[in-house]
Amino acid sequence: MSPELFDTHAHLHFPDFQEDFDAMMGRAREAGVRRMVTIGTDVETSQAALAIAERDPDVWATVGLHPHDAGAGDAALFDELARLARSPRVVALGEMGLDFFRNLSPRPVQETAFRRQLALARELGKPVVLHCRDAHAETLAILAEERVSEVGGIMHCFSGDVEVARRCLDLGLVISIAGPVTYPNARALPAVVRFVPADRLVVETDCPFLPPQPFRGKRNEPAHVTITAARVAELRGERLEDLAPRLTDNALRVFGLGGA
Numbered sequence: 729m730s731p732e733l734f735d736t737h738a739h740l741h742f743p744d745f746q747e748d749f750d751a752m753m754g755r756a757r758e759a760g761v762r763r764m765v766t767i768g769t770d771v772e773t774s775q776a777a778l779a780i781a782e783r784d785p786d787v788w789a790t791v792g793l794h795p796h797d798a799g800a801g802d803a804a805l806f807d808e809l810a811r812l813a814r815s816p817r818v819v820a821l822g823e824m825g826l827d828f829f830r831n832l833s834p835r836p837v838q839e840t841a842f843r844r845q846l847a848l849a850r851e852l853g854k855p856v857v858l859h860c861r862d863a864h865a866e867t868l869a870i871l872a873e874e875r876v877s878e879v880g881g882i883m884h885c886f887s888g889d890v891e892v893a894r895r896c897l898d899l900g901l902v903i904s905i906a907g908p909v910t911y912p913n914a915r916a917l918p919a920v921v922r923f924v925p926a927d928r929l930v931v932e933t934d935c936p937f938l939p940p941q942p943f944r945g946k947r948n949e950p951a952h953v954t955i956t957a958a959r960v961a962e963l964r965g966e967r968l969e970d971l972a973p974r975l976t977d978n979a980l981r982v983f984g985l986g987g988a
């Protein structure tokens with residue numbers, strides 16, 4: 729039997745899964761991926777994420793505004809996010825952060841949306857899901873200023889080096905490893921995976937994006953988190969059966985799902 733895993737970052741509500749949603753969820757469960765968090769990126773996808781979480785007791789939602797969409801962040805949008813975020817099925821705010829790789833929204837606009845969501849997370853006492861691409865110094869500075877340690881959270885699809893990981897850990901964050909750890913050019917990720925303590929590590933698919941190596945070029949889905957978790961265990965020199973329950977415990981803890 730495959731060990732149970734928790735996909736901490738999926739976009740199950742994206743149109744990519746509309747056609748075969750039930751079959752995709754069936755494959756996830758077959759693979760041992762029992763619990764998932766589906767991640768909002770704007771108002772529409774946050775509403776859709778919450779709708780799935782209200783239907784399925786093993787799926788929870790986040791609501792947030794992705795840095796790509798930060799330009800849409802007016803007062804009405806933040807009011808609606810705040811309203812959605814109060815649902816008990818919403819376990820975190822985000823994804824939020826800075827993306828200076830694609831720069832789809834101007835940087836000051838990204839920063840404002842990021843700070844507003846961190847303030848909302850503090851107000852509601854919920855953790856955050858962080859997106860950071862080519863903006864580690866700026867992201868870490870804002871996280872410290874906005875006292876992220878008061879709520880905790882996950883640095884999703886971690887793409888930094890050991891030094892960035894150390895600073896995330898110092899801020900009280902958990903590191904999430906996605907499909908790129910399986911790529912031949914995984915850069916600093918193998919060293920990061922060995923460095924992070926076993927009680928501060930989780931795994932994710934970020935599906936439909938970033939499929940692990942054997943599925944590159946195809947749509948990613950939650951069942952494939954098993955490949956990423958197996959690679960993480962291999963890099964750490966641990967058995968997946970031993971590591972998997974710890975990864976799941978970490979996910980339950982960071983999302984405040986103690987009794988789930």
Ligand SMILES: [Zn+2]
Binds near residue numbers: 823858859885
């Ligand atoms: Zn992201």
Ligand SMILES: [Zn+2]
Binds near residue numbers: 737739767823934
């Ligand atoms: Zn994502």
